[in-house]
Amino acid sequence: MKIETIREAAGRLAGHARRTPLLSSPFLDEIAGRRVLVKPECLQHTGSFKYRGARNTLAAMAPERRARGVIAFSSGNHAQGVALSAREFGVPAVIIMPSDAPALKIANTRALGAEVVLYDRASEDRDEIGARLAGARGLTLVRPFDEPLVIAGQGTVGLEIAEDAAALGLDAAAVLVPCGGGGLTSGIATALAAEAPGLRVHPVEPEGFDDVKRSLIAGEIQRNTRLSGSICDAIITPAPGDLTWPIIRRLCGAGIAVSEDEALMAMAAAFTRLKIVIEPGGAVALAAALYHGSEIEGEAVIAVASGGNVDAALFRMALERFG
Amino acid sequence: MKIETIREAAGRLAGHARRTPLLSSPFLDEIAGRRVLVKPECLQHTGSFKYRGARNTLAAMAPERRARGVIAFSSGNHAQGVALSAREFGVPAVIIMPSDAPALKIANTRALGAEVVLYDRASEDRDEIGARLAGARGLTLVRPFDEPLVIAGQGTVGLEIAEDAAALGLDAAAVLVPCGGGGLTSGIATALAAEAPGLRVHPVEPEGFDDVKRSLIAGEIQRNTRLSGSICDAIITPAPGDLTWPIIRRLCGAGIAVSEDEALMAMAAAFTRLKIVIEPGGAVALAAALYHGSEIEGEAVIAVASGGNVDAALFRMALERFG
Numbered sequence: 001m002k003i004e005t006i007r008e009a010a011g012r013l014a015g016h017a018r019r020t021p022l023l024s025s026p027f028l029d030e031i032a033g034r035r036v037l038v039k040p041e042c043l044q045h046t047g048s049f050k051y052r053g054a055r056n057t058l059a060a061m062a063p064e065r066r067a068r069g070v071i072a073f074s075s076g077n078h079a080q081g082v083a084l085s086a087r088e089f090g091v092p093a094v095i096i097m098p099s100d101a102p103a104l105k106i107a108n109t110r111a112l113g114a115e116v117v118l119y120d121r122a123s124e125d126r127d128e129i130g131a132r133l134a135g136a137r138g139l140t141l142v143r144p145f146d147e148p149l150v151i152a153g154q155g156t157v158g159l160e161i162a163e164d165a166a167a168l169g170l171d172a173a174a175v176l177v178p179c180g181g182g183g184l185t186s187g188i189a190t191a192l193a194a195e196a197p198g199l200r201v202h203p204v205e206p207e208g209f210d211d212v213k214r215s216l217i218a219g220e221i222q223r224n225t226r227l228s229g230s231i232c233d234a235i236i237t238p239a240p241g242d243l244t245w246p247i248i249r250r251l252c253g254a255g256i257a258v259s260e261d262e263a264l265m266a267m268a269a270a271f272t273r274l275k276i277v278i279e280p281g282g283a284v285a286l287a288a289a290l291y292h293g294s295e296i297e298g299e300a301v302i303a304v305a306s307g308g309n310v311d312a313a314l315f316r317m318a319l320e321r322f323g
Numbered sequence: 324m325k326i327e328t329i330r331e332a333a334g335r336l337a338g339h340a341r342r343t344p345l346l347s348s349p350f351l352d353e354i355a356g357r358r359v360l361v362k363p364e365c366l367q368h369t370g371s372f373k374y375r376g377a378r379n380t381l382a383a384m385a386p387e388r389r390a391r392g393v394i395a396f397s398s399g400n401h402a403q404g405v406a407l408s409a410r411e412f413g414v415p416a417v418i419i420m421p422s423d424a425p426a427l428k429i430a431n432t433r434a435l436g437a438e439v440v441l442y443d444r445a446s447e448d449r450d451e452i453g454a455r456l457a458g459a460r461g462l463t464l465v466r467p468f469d470e471p472l473v474i475a476g477q478g479t480v481g482l483e484i485a486e487d488a489a490a491l492g493l494d495a496a497a498v499l500v501p502c503g504g505g506g507l508t509s510g511i512a513t514a515l516a517a518e519a520p521g522l523r524v525h526p527v528e529p530e531g532f533d534d535v536k537r538s539l540i541a542g543e544i545q546r547n548t549r550l551s552g553s554i555c556d557a558i559i560t561p562a563p564g565d566l567t568w569p570i571i572r573r574l575c576g577a578g579i580a581v582s583e584d585e586a587l588m589a590m591a592a593a594f595t596r597l598k599i600v601i602e603p604g605g606a607v608a609l610a611a612a613l614y615h616g617s618e619i620e621g622e623a624v625i626a627v628a629s630g631g632n633v634d635a636a637l638f639r640m641a642l643e644r645f646g
Contacts, residue, residue, distance in 0.1 A: 021341065023366060026407075027434065042598040043346060084349075111350065268635070275365040275631030277598040308598030312591070312646025316639045323635030 001247060003194035005148065006155035006187065009052070012059040013156055016088070017052050018044050020157075022164045022302070025273040031290045035300040037168075038286060039161055040276050042308025046112075048234070048282070049154055049184055049306050050081035050144075056153030057142050058085045066091050068138040073126055075101040077234055077307050078144040083114035094139060096130050102311065145183030146241030154184040158191025161302060165196055172198040173300040176256065176285035179203035179212050180235035182244030184306060189251035199302070202295075203248060203255045204285045206232040206263065211239050212248060213255025221245055231260055231314065234281030234307055256295050261322075262287040267315070268322035270305065279310035324471065324570060326517035329478035329510065332375070335382040336479055339411070340375050341367050343480075345487045345625070348596035354613045358623040360491075361609060362484055363599050365631025369435075371557070371605070372477055372507055372629050373404035373467075379476030380465050381408045389414050391461040396449055398424040400557055400630050401467040406437035417462055419453050425634065468506030469564030477507040481514025484625060488519055495521040496623040499579065499608035502526035502535050503558035505567030507629060512574035522625070525618075526571060526578045527608045529555040529586065534562050535571060536578025544568055554583055554637065557604030557630055579618050584645075585610040590638065591645035593628065602633035 020040050028036040041049040058066060069092030072082040079095045086093030093114040097106055098121045110116050119129055134141060143150060161175065175192060179185045182203070189201040203212045209230055214222040223239040230236050240248060263280045266287035270278050278286070285303040288295070345360040352359050364372040381389055392415030395405040402418045409416035416437040420429060421444045433439050442452055457464060466473060484498065498515060502508045505526070512524040526535045532553055537545040546562040553559050563571060586603045589610035593601050601609070608626040612619070 018344065018346075021344070021366075023341075027431075030434075040598075043344075047598055108350075111353075271600055271635065271638070275363075275370050275600040277594055277600065312594065312642040315594070316642050316646075319635040319639050323639075 001148065001151055001155070001186065001190045003190065005152040006159060006191050009056040009152040010156045010159055012056050013052060013153065016055055017156065019160060020044060023274045023276070027273045028269065028290065031269065032301065033293050036289050037300065037302045038270070038274060039157065039302060039304045041157060041304060041306050042276055042278050042282060046077070046080035046084050047307055047309045048077035048081065049157055050077040051084060052156055053150035053153035053183060054078065054081035054142060055085040057147065057149040058089055060149050061140065065140055068140070069093060070142050071096065071130055071134050071139040072142045072144070073130060074144060076105055077309055079105065079109045079114070080112060082142050083109050083112035087113040094133055096126055104311065105309070145181030146243045148243065151183050151187045151244065155187030155191045157184065157304065158188035159195060161188065162192055162195035162199065165199060165302065170300055171196070172298055173302050174253070174296045174298055175199050175201045176204050176288050176301060176303045177201055178235050178282055178284045178304060178306045179205055181237040182212060182240045182248050184304070185252065186244040186247035188304070190247060193251050200253045201251065202253045204288045205235065205255060205257050206230050206284060207257045207259050209236050210255060210257040213257050215240055215245065216249065216252065216255050232263060232281035232284060234279055235284070254295070256288040256292050258284050258287040258292060262291045264318040265322045266290055267318040271319060271323060276305065277308040277310065277315065278305045279307050282307035324474055324478070324509065324513045326513065328471065328475045329482060329514050332379040332472070332475040333479045333482055335379050336375055336476065339378055340479065342483060343367060346597045346599070350596045351592065351613065354592065355624065356616055357621070359612050360623065360625045361593070361597060362480065362625060362627045363597070364480060364627060364629050365599055365601050365605060369400065369403035369407050370630055370632045371400035371404065372480055373400040374407060375479055376473035376476035376506060377401065377404035377465060378408040380470065380472040381412055383472050384463065388463060391463070392416060393465050394419070394453055394457050394462040395465045395467070396453060397467060399428055400632055402428065402432045402437070403435060405465050406432050406435035410436040417456055419449055427634065428632070468504030469566045471566065474506050474510045474567065478510025478514045480507065480627065481511035482518060484511065485515055485518035485522065488522060488625065493623055494519070495621055496625050497576070497619045497621055498522050498524045499527050499611050499624060499626045500524055501558050501605055501607045501627060501629045502528055504560040505535060505563045505571050507627070508575065509567040509570035511627070513570060516574050523576045524574065525576045527611045528558065528578060528580050529553050529607060530580045530582050532559050533578060533580040536580050538563055538568065539572065539575065539578050555586060555604035555607060557602055558607070577618070579611040579615050581607050581610040581615060585614045587641040588645045589613055590641040594642060594646060599628065600631040600633065600638065601628045602630050605630035
């Protein structure tokens with residue numbers, strides 16, 4: 001990934017993706033024992049950074065190919081990013097979702113104009129359904145992370161962090177990024193290596209799903225043994241991607257794994273101190289900043305809050321336990 | 324109030340107050356039946372717009388006078404705005420709060436470095452305590468709304484709205500503003516009259532506390548009969564101010580009154596669709612945009628979400644009932 005590819009993405013996203021700020025609170029600084037800055041991508045269109053990569057991918061497609069439509073597999077944030085981007089270009093989007101996906105996410109994806117195709121996880125083959133539909137209709141697959149245009153789109157988060165950190169006079173900081181397949185992490189790491197080399201990315205994952213942390217220790221790709229059973233569903237993937245892993249290995253510092261309770265505590269802290277709504281998977285970086293200080297070096301930390309698509313019942317539970 | 328006074332405030336606040344964006348969601352547009360843009364001042368430092376007026380007032384004071392310190396009466400958002408501003412200038416702040424104010428707000432105000440003086444609402448005279456302390460220590464009173472520098476600071480919200488609306492190509496819209504004493508409303512109205520005359524401000528209040536709406540109908544100041552018993556505590560005041568009322572009468576369109584349930588519904592909608600946390604008093608303008616469309620003209624509405632300092636228990640209740 002070249003920095004120029006991310007700069008091109010920024011050009012395509014200008015006037016479309018929301019330019020998110022860096023938020024802060026003296027109360028968070030006190031908990032962390034250092035300066036804490038939060039990049040609230042929960043405020044991005046569709047409630048997560050995923051819109052950036054999806055919109056960049058569609059914007060870069062040849063118009064004739066794009067006009068035939070796009071297809072994606074997702075039960076969550078990527079689905080909504082692709083659906084909104086397709087609607088903005090006036091082209092069809094087919095999203096293949098498991099039939100047991102949350103009803104609200106299915107409804108939202110449909111409301112954004114996408115055709116939702118449900119499949120049964122136990123008896124049907126998602127990839128076969130996708131390949132058949134794509135072939136029959138000439139749809140282009142938009143991958144969730146292992147795709148250069150997607151990584152470049154997510155990397156624009158890093159360009160904004162570099163710009164805002166410079167304006168604050170910050171030339172050294174740990175940058176904590178919630179990490180699933182690694183699209184956001186590798187994109188930000190590439191942007192910062194070029195624009196703000198004193199800002200070092202650390203991937204953050206939930207305990208029990210820390211494939212990237214273990215891969216960094218082992219020096220080669222490690223896989224998760226489980227793929228469900230976490231409230232941090234937005235960032236649960238089998239392993240880092242073929243494109244994202246070499247970037248992460250080359251540019252990132254050590255990974256950090258946080259507990260589910262720490263993610264819920266970070267959600268409550270963001271509610272009280274920043275007035276933003278974060279989902280569990282989007283809260284792991286802030287959780288690491290607040291509760292894993294001994295694994296971080298330096299006087300400042302920037303935590304990406306990658307998404308806010310959380311059900312009201314789960315959010316209420318976080319506030320009840322930790323608010 | 325001259326527009327130059329607000330521009331001077333913007334100069335003093337540059338690099339200190341957070342520049343908040345305009346947020347939107349196609350789902351909110353659908354509820355309202357028109358385009359909805361939200362100005363999230365809940366993301367401002369201390370969780371409300373009050374920081375702008377307080378910081379501007381302290382920044383404009385003569386340094387020798389400021390060094391003796393400031394004093395304010397407040398049980399909520401103004402207290403935190405004054406406390407943080409005073410801490411930034413390294414000067415003392417005394418905040419006089421009722422002893423039955425929420426423990427969290429007292430704790431936050433103290434944590435921001437202010438000296439909190441509690442008084443008993445039933446048996447003690449707040450003004451007498453304030454006058455005595457101010458006289459003995461040479462403290463300067465920072466009024467919550469009826470003060471030109473405070474109005475000018477809040478008016479910078481209007482400058483930002485004008486700038487962002489122009490960038491979106493919006494030259495006509497209703498601008499709905501939560502209204503207590505009228506500092507924010509009159510400041511924004513002054514800024515927009517000069518910078519974006521097609522954007523017309525409408526004050527929004529809770530039912531039963533709609534002194535400004537009734538004042539606009541009567542053409543002279545009307546008072547509230549009650550001063551407590553609303554969850555919208557942040558915007559409950561006896562009547563519009565001597566300075567704010569003439570501005571509101573001259574520049575604002577009709578007032579709108581919303582129910583407490585509508586405010587709670589707007590809080591839940593902002594949680595689900597915008598990923599921001601709003602307090603009931605800060606949600607009344609969004610409530611008017613979503614549920615009082617027949618009282619608004621035009622194809623676009625801009626709602627100011629003025630603050631987010633809400634207790635977790637009340638927020639959970641809003642989500643439980645309407646999330």
